[in-house]
Amino acid sequence: MCRWIVYLGDTVPLEQYVTAPSHSLVVQSVRALESTASTNGDGFGLGWYGAHPEPGLYHEVRPAWSDENLRYLCRHIHSHLYFAHVRASTGTPITRPNCHPFACGTWLFMHNGVIGNWSRMRRMTEALIPDSLYGSRVGTTDSEAVFLAILGAGGDTDPVGATARVLATLTDMASAGGISSPTGAISMPFATPPTIMRTRSISGNPAAMSWSSPSRSIPSAPSGRPFHPGAPCWRSPGSRSALSRSFAKAVSRRSDLPLACCSWRRVLIRAS
Amino acid sequence: MCRWIVYLGDTVPLEQYVTAPSHSLVVQSVRALESTASTNGDGFGLGWYGAHPEPGLYHEVRPAWSDENLRYLCRHIHSHLYFAHVRASTGTPITRPNCHPFACGTWLFMHNGVIGNWSRMRRMTEALIPDSLYGSRVGTTDSEAVFLAILGAGGDTDPVGATARVLATLTDMASAGGISSPTGAISMPFATPPTIMRTRSISGNPAAMSWSSPSRSIPSAPSGRPFHPGAPCWRSPGSRSALSRSFAKAVSRRSDLPLACCSWRRVLIRAS
């Protein structure tokens, strides 16, 4: 399983959560104790919003823990909304274009989970990408294909609906082909300022998706309540996501957290 | 334009043509004077046949000229049939899976040239790859797609016919879509021992393909005449290919050449 952080809040250097804390994402990438993968050493990536309308990207095939560039970049790049991802490949090659997050126009996307039976689902999924976006498929992952399919299904104007439609289509196609559980447990944050969305679905069930459209007057939470450690990061009626336990320990040492961040393990979706 | 060597002959260390000579492929990769690209620094690759039935592969995204591993490998790996390729990307990313040569089963393939209008031709070309081979598409290049399409069209039993069919199909599809000159000038060696083939086509014209099925009792040329420097490497009725001029200079210093090798520039197809 991959691990990731989404940060939304005051403009801060990325190091505050990615590289500096004792339970930073990078530290977690080495000692992936709670993970089914023993390590998250199959490349990593950053995506962030700054002065330019399109997000910045940094992808590297080396493990995050030994990349000196990453420490410098996380110290010097400041952002109010960024993604960070450490990869544990489920089979596609370790190349930069296969590292998360993915960008298309002003959108950023990353993914934890796997499209099951990808060898059988691959062509069906790629077929959902419209011609106008197929040139943006620079890698070979399931994640990038789903991202472009969602954008192609209207994700730029209706991200929740488009995601639901794509996941439903994948589920239907899989059923028709006798392929089981194609979308398994999927966790997919994606964003274009000032909108951010995180979906979690199980077997394509779109009810579990959460959605937020925070004003830039963060630290208000989308629902109007301030973010604080351990509290939901994004919310929609009937769902909430909590911080990962290990990350929460690092986070709980800080009392000033207008943040929305999340690493994968122990991200719970509970009825409130 | 990429550059490549195919070697077929006595078992020798790869360094004999790839790294050691003053006009070696690696030296050519730095000073690409006769090329339209100023350098061939967009990754490189080796493919070779040895004791194992499937060929070995070595791909690297760094330029060939600064890769210390390459010098050691070319000194220690011996082969009677190998491919070497230095890449000048025509747009697809610099990743290992996008480096030539490509392998599938016992087949090796590499490519010089470009499928014109690749952004419009890509889906059509990928659609020619049968499901059974689509899992072997690990990169995103035009070259790999054409290779798998040829294998899918029966390339393992009828490589000349399959290549002709695929190129014709691409030409037809392009015409139907109003896309001009899709296959331009293509030079594609591919091999499975004891068979080796080199095609050169212009705008999909398959008449220019050459084909050989040498016995292992090389240095006899496929036609029964011995290989010698400057002579045709592969031949079929009505066509012959000469060595590149710059490579021929290096080659002509050696009088013991039971080889079939070729770098791209100045590869001439002449009626004999």
Next chain:
Amino acid sequence: MCRWIVYLGDTVPLEQYVTAPSHSLVVQSVRALESTASTNGDGFGLGWYGAHPEPGLYHEVRPAWSDENLRYLCRHIHSHLYFAHVRASTGTPITRPNCHPFACGTWLFMHNGVIGNWSRMRRMTEALIPDSLYGSRVGTTDSEAVFLAILGAGGDTDPVGATARVLATLTDMASAGGISSPTGAISMPFATPPTIMRTRSISGNPAAMSWSSPSRSIPSAPSGRPFHPGAPCWRSPGSRSALSRSFAKAVSRRSDLPLACCSWRRVLIRAS
């Protein structure tokens, strides 16, 4: 020969000179037409000053022209003082720690040129680095050794004097050992805000060094005159440096240049 840019001026995205222009440093790295090296593909680096007191660094062993990260970073990182460098190795390995610029504390340094007879000069040069700074020698280049020797000779408080002393010492040691022209033509910018210095020396002659301590109220030149294209970038009594010819062409298309930038070729030191 390596190529480099130093920028000092208004805070701008790095892309303005590194990646975007038609004669950008990255474009120059591919087609090194005026260079003795045919290409500058042996790694590259960025160093920049921002909110953090210590500079940021980005080093990569791949050529600058094919690094997708570089385009994103240069678009998103803004700085009023940065270094960019494309390397043509003179023999030391292509590793990240051997890529310029080098940083130590708040200092940045890069180098064009070569310490001649480095195999014989290496131990002498390394011996000039004090124990307290030897831990900062993370690579194996002549450039880094000279940088640390200068800092060890008091470079942080008297950079001009320290540079002169180190170059003189190297020249003397070389003479004593019967080694000719150890320092050849050296071009070394180094900086700690608000101080920036560029030295050019021939055979260790320190008279050719230029020095500036610009106020932050750039675009005034250190001497009080505004920077403009083709004008001296840094100056000290008796010397001035002009832009490289090829870079000047790109620069001269822009009329808004509060910059101090320089690429190596055709950097002239003339008595004013």
Next chain:
Amino acid sequence: MCRWIVYLGDTVPLEQYVTAPSHSLVVQSVRALESTASTNGDGFGLGWYGAHPEPGLYHEVRPAWSDENLRYLCRHIHSHLYFAHVRASTGTPITRPNCHPFACGTWLFMHNGVIGNWSRMRRMTEALIPDSLYGSRVGTTDSEAVFLAILGAGGDTDPVGATARVLATLTDMASAGGISSPTGAISMPFATPPTIMRTRSISGNPAAMSWSSPSRSIPSAPSGRPFHPGAPCWRSPGSRSALSRSFAKAVSRRSDLPLACCSWRRVLIRAS
């Protein structure tokens, strides 16, 4: 702690121990369960003897587990004597020249362990390298410095004595400087055919070194007894080394093992 294998025996493809078994060195590099390091993902290397008098080398900064090249190379390269090493850095950068094994002339060397207080011991150790070998110092590790110091102390003709002298000198210098336990537990195989040596010392005590000079008529053990799984690999009077427990499990499934191989954990030196 790093992990390594030395193989000495019949000529076999490297994959037999490096990549193919379920407890291969590469598998161990991901799940370093018995190690103090959680992973051995800081680069890796191969060194092997073949037709050429000097050994071949392959170094890579990516983790061994995700390097596709490694699988192909281990399948196609055959050797009767090879080294393989997966690195867990103790502080020096992740660069190819810092990856083990190291080669100098016909010698191969690798190292597990660390020179304690390296920041204080570094200059002393480097000072032991004679000028004639200092050009071979292409990286910055403690391991390479010790290797070159041993060769400089006569290691090519008297490897046991030279190793003892260098370790003793380091211990003395450390004592004089008030530095504790400089050489800690060191495990260093090095070889030039037909000689192979493995040392293990604790705090510089050279009594624990083992040494062998096998004839090429392996599988005889140096002492005249055949190698077999679980038996000592190298031996000298009063010491023997057993296979690592985890590796022995893989090995014990094979009954045809004229090998001398070893991975680090649980390598025991016991009085026989």
